[in-house]
Amino acid sequence: MKFFFFHLMPYAHLDPDYDKTYATDWLLYPNSNYDPLKGAELYNRYLDEIEYADTLGFDGVCVNEHHQTAYGLMPTPGVLAGALSRRTKTAKIAVLGRALPLLNNPLTVAEEYAILDNITRGRLIAGFVRGIGVEYHASGVNPTESHDRFHEAHDLILRAWIQPGPFPFEGKYYHFDYVNIWPRPYQQPHPPVWIPSQGSSETIRWASTKERRYVYLQTFSPVTALFRYMDMYREEARKSGYEASPDQLGWSITTYVAKTDEQALKEAKPHIEFFVNKFLRMPMEMLLPPGYLSLSSMKGVAAAKAGLGRQRTMDELIEQGQFICGSPETVRRRLGEYQDRAGFNLVLPNLHFGTLPGDLTRRNTELFAREVMPALRDRLPAGAREKARA
Amino acid sequence: MAGHTETKHTLHGCSIHIMRGGSGAPLVYLHGSGGGGLWLPWMEDLARQFRVIVPEHPGFGRSDTPEWLDGIHDVALFYLEFLAAENLTGVHLVGGSLGGWIAAEIAMLDASRLKTLTLIGPAGIHVPGVRKPDLFLWSAEVLARRLFHDKAMGDEAAKRAVDPAGDDVRMKNIYTVARLAWHPRFYDPLLMKWLNRVKLPTLIVWGREDRVLPVALAQGFVERLPQAEIEIVPDCGHLPQLEKKDIFVERVRRFIAGSGR
Numbered sequence: 001m002k003f004f005f006f007h008l009m010p011y012a013h014l015d016p017d018y019d020k021t022y023a024t025d026w027l028l029y030p031n032s033n034y035d036p037l038k039g040a041e042l043y044n045r046y047l048d049e050i051e052y053a054d055t056l057g058f059d060g061v062c063v064n065e066h067h068q069t070a071y072g073l074m075p076t077p078g079v080l081a082g083a084l085s086r087r088t089k090t091a092k093i094a095v096l097g098r099a100l101p102l103l104n105n106p107l108t109v110a111e112e113y114a115i116l117d118n119i120t121r122g123r124l125i126a127g128f129v130r131g132i133g134v135e136y137h138a139s140g141v142n143p144t145e146s147h148d149r150f151h152e153a154h155d156l157i158l159r160a161w162i163q164p165g166p167f168p169f170e171g172k173y174y175h176f177d178y179v180n181i182w183p184r185p186y187q188q189p190h191p192p193v194w195i196p197s198q199g200s201s202e203t204i205r206w207a208s209t210k211e212r213r214y215v216y217l218q219t220f221s222p223v224t225a226l227f228r229y230m231d232m233y234r235e236e237a238r239k240s241g242y243e244a245s246p247d248q249l250g251w252s253i254t255t256y257v258a259k260t261d262e263q264a265l266k267e268a269k270p271h272i273e274f275f276v277n278k279f280l281r282m283p284m285e286m287l288l289p290p291g292y293l294s295l296s297s298m299k300g301v302a303a304a305k306a307g308l309g310r311q312r313t314m315d316e317l318i319e320q321g322q323f324i325c326g327s328p329e330t331v332r333r334r335l336g337e338y339q340d341r342a343g344f345n346l347v348l349p350n351l352h353f354g355t356l357p358g359d360l361t362r363r364n365t366e367l368f369a370r371e372v373m374p375a376l377r378d379r380l381p382a383g384a385r386e387k388a389r390a
Numbered sequence: 391m392a393g394h395t396e397t398k399h400t401l402h403g404c405s406i407h408i409m410r411g412g413s414g415a416p417l418v419y420l421h422g423s424g425g426g427g428l429w430l431p432w433m434e435d436l437a438r439q440f441r442v443i444v445p446e447h448p449g450f451g452r453s454d455t456p457e458w459l460d461g462i463h464d465v466a467l468f469y470l471e472f473l474a475a476e477n478l479t480g481v482h483l484v485g486g487s488l489g490g491w492i493a494a495e496i497a498m499l500d501a502s503r504l505k506t507l508t509l510i511g512p513a514g515i516h517v518p519g520v521r522k523p524d525l526f527l528w529s530a531e532v533l534a535r536r537l538f539h540d541k542a543m544g545d546e547a548a549k550r551a552v553d554p555a556g557d558d559v560r561m562k563n564i565y566t567v568a569r570l571a572w573h574p575r576f577y578d579p580l581l582m583k584w585l586n587r588v589k590l591p592t593l594i595v596w597g598r599e600d601r602v603l604p605v606a607l608a609q610g611f612v613e614r615l616p617q618a619e620i621e622i623v624p625d626c627g628h629l630p631q632l633e634k635k636d637i638f639v640e641r642v643r644r645f646i647a648g649s650g651r
Binding site for chain 1: 524526527528529557558561562564565567568569572573575
C-alpha cells in the first residue's frame with residue numbers, strides 16, 4: 001500500500017448549534033460566522049499538520065476543493081499546494097480538486113499545475129473533478145453541462161501539456177486560438193492524473209479506458225459502494241482490453257488510531273460525529289441539482305442518499321466502513337481486509353476530521369505512520385499477491 | 391364539451407406531443423416549468439371560441455429531448471419552425487411562466503405569424519434589485535405548494551408532487567428547466583435589450599401574490615412593451631389560469647376581442 005495524508009481543512013469553530021437556525025453550513029450559511037483571526041490560526045495549524053506528515057514518511061499529501069462552506073477552507077487548492085510545495089521535501093502533492101466545469105478558462109489549471117510540478121520537480125499529482133452538486137449553485141455554472149464541460153476541459157488541459165504549442169483548440173464550451181502554455185509540466189508527458197468521485201458510472205467508465213488508465217479514488221462512501229465501484233473499474237478496464245493494476249485504485253478513508261480500541265473510540269467520537277452530522281449537512285436539492293447526474297443515475301443516487309439529513313453515529317460509520325478507528329492492530333487488520341476485498345493499493349487516510357484538535361491530529365498521524373504504515377507498505381491485495389508469487 | 395385530440399409532430403429530429411381542441415382563430419399555449427400535457431378546464435373554455443393548440447416543449451413530458459437543446463433560443467426558434475410547418479397565421483400566442491418567456495422570445499425574433507401576445511407571470515426579464523426565489527433549492531413539494539395563493543389548492547398540488555408515479559416526468563422536466571434557465575437565472579440579456587421590438591397587442595397577467603416570480607417583475611415587461619395591457623389578479627399566485635380560471639378566461643377573451651380580431 002501507498003499512503004497519502006488527506007486533509008479537508010474544515011472551519012473547526014463552526015457553531016455546533018448552527019443547525020438550529022440553518023439547514024446547512026454550505027452556500028447559505030453566512031460568512032459573517034467566519035472569524036479571520038481563528039481562520040488564520042487554522043490555516044497555519046493545518047499546513048503544519050500536512051508538512052508534519054511529509055516528515056513522517058507518507059508517500060503523499062492531499063488537499064481538496066470546495067466552495068462557500070465551513071466544511072472545507074480550500075476553495076483554491078493550488079494556493080495551499082503552492083504553500084506546501086516548498087516546505088514539503090519528499091511527499092507527492094495531490095490536488096484532489098480542480099472542479100474543471102466551474103472554470104471559464106481551464107488553461108489556468110494547466111498553468112497552475114505545471115508551475116507546481118516544476119517547483120516540486122515532479123511531485124505533483126493532478127486531480128480533476130466535476131465538483132459536487134452544490135458547487136453549481138455557488139458558481140452559477142449550469143449543472144446540465146457538467147459532464148460535457150468536464151470532458152472538454154480535461155481534453156484541453158491534457159493537450160496543452162502534451163502537444164507542442166501554439167495550437168488552436170475548438171470545443172463547444174472552450175475555444176482558444178492559441179494554446180501555448182508556459183511553463184510545460186516537469187513530469188513528461190504529464191503529471192499523473194487522479195479522479196476522485198463518489199461513484200458515478202459515467203466517470204468510472206471514462207477514467208478506466210485503456211488510453212487513460214487514470215487513478216480512480218473512492219471518496220467518503222460505505223464499503224459496499226467501494227467494492228461495487230472498484231469492481232466496476234476493473235470490469236470496465238477489462239472491456240477496454242487490459243487488466244487494471246491495484247495502483248490505479250485508491251480509497252479515501254477517515255481514520256483514527258490510538259493505543260487501544262477503547263481510547264480511540266472515546267477520543268474520536270465527538271469529532272467524527274461532528275464531521276458527519278454538522279459539516280456534511282446539506283439538503284438533497286443542493287447536493288444533486290438537476291442535470292448533475294444523468295437521469296438514470298439520478299434516481300439511484302437520490303434513493304441512496306435518502307437518509308442525508310439523518311443523524312448518524314460513529315458506530316454506524318464504523319460498521320459501514322466509512323470510518324476506521326482503533327488500536328494500530330485493529331486499523332492494520334481492517335485496512336488489510338478492505339484491501340483484499342476491494343483491490344486498491346492507494347490509501348488516503350483523513351487523519352484530521354471535523355473538530356479533531358491539533359494534539360490528537362498529530363498523535364493520530366504519528367501512530368498511523370509508525371504503527372500502521374510500515375506493516376502494510378509491501379502489502380498487495382489478495383489477488384495481486386498470488387499473481388506476484390506466480 | 392369541445393373535447394381535444396392528442397398528436398405527435400416531428401421537427402428537426404424532435405418529436406413533440408400536442409393537444410388540440412376547438413376551432414376558430416389559432417391560440418397556441420406554451421406551458422411553464424412544471425410541464426404541460428394536461429388538458430385543463432381553462433383550455434376547454436377557450437376552445438369554445440378558438441382553435442387551441444398546446445404543445446409540450448422539447449425536453450418536457452412526452453416530447454423528446456433533442457441534442458440541440460442548449461438554451462431558450464433553441465426552443466423559440468423551434469416553435470417558429472413549428473408555426474411555419476403548421477402554416478399558422480394570426481396566432482394568439484399565450485405563455486405562462488417559462489412558457490411566457492418562450493412566447494416573448496418568439497415575438498422578439500419574428501412576430502409575423504402572431505396576432506396577439508399574452509404573458510402570464512412570465513420569466514425572461516431581470517429587474518435589477520428584484521430578488522427571485524431560488525426554485526432549484528426547493529423540493530418538488532414546496533414548489534407545488536408555493537405555486538398557489540389558496541392554501542387548499544397548494545396542499546392539493548403538494549400532494550400530487552410527491553406521487554412517485556410522476557417522478558420520471560418531474561425529473562425530466564426540471565432537468566430541462568435547468569438547461570434553459572440555470573444561468574442567467576430565468577432571464578435572457580438579449581430579450582432584455584430587444585423585447586421592445588415587439589409591437590403586438592400584448593396582455594400581461596400576473597397573480598398579485600405570486601411567490602415564484604414576484605409581481606414586481608411585471609415592471610420589466612411594462613417598460614419594454616408600453617402598449618401592453620396589464621392585469622394584476624388579486625388573491626392569486628403564480629397560475630391565474632388555474633387559481634382564478636374564470637377571471638383569466640374572461641380577461642383573455644376581452645383582450646383578444648379588443649385587439650381587433
